[in-house]
Amino acid sequence: MPPLQRHQLVLDLTRPEVSAYLLEQISALLEPGQISYVKWDCNRDIIDAGSSAREGAPAAHQQALAVYALLDELRRRHPDVEWESCAAGGGRIDTPDDSAWMHGVVAADSSAALMSYVQLDEPRNDQPAALRMPGLDPRRRYRVTDVTPGVRRPRRTGAADARLPAVQVSGAALAEIGLAIPPQRTLTAVVLLIEAT
Secondary structure, eight states: OOOOOOBBOOTTTTSSHHHHHHHHHHHHHTTTOOEEEEEEEOOOOOOEEEEEEGTTEEEHHHHHHHHHHHHHHHHHHHHEEEEEEEESSOOOSSSOTTEEEEEEEETTSSSEEEEEEOOOOSSSSSSSSEETTTTOOOOOOEEOOOOOOOOOOOTTTTTOOOOOOOOEEEHHHHHHEEEEEEEHHHHHHEEEEEEEE
């Protein structure tokens, strides 16, 4: 028997009958039209990548291609369903992280802003948080400078913590995408000055 990981086995999608079975079973669930969102986790490592369809030969690449083919066909059959893939956890669109507080003020003429990212607790996600900055002029470009006062503490990783590099970006990008702030050590803050250029 193949080895378990997370109490799970991996289905061999390189076998056409396995892919066909999954396609029909998943499609049957989606047919009534009551499901509009599917989150597809791929968090289980393939630690025994041999395929019985290939007499035990490694098939990790073929497995990935078979997963993509299955997803492509499901998306073709069910175009109104929104699909989210996940691998390795963290950074999910549905897991809000209340371990950080982001706030700030914007000048009335949108010429400048002062924003702060405060790490209140250990972050839930290992991905950088996006600090969105609404209220700026979407057509103007802004210079973002780390002006955090005092000595900065090391990040959770234990590495020396330097100021974030200064960047220039549009107001639209700051409002819609935000600026990536790496997870900080608990009870520390990053203060950013945003000035129109």
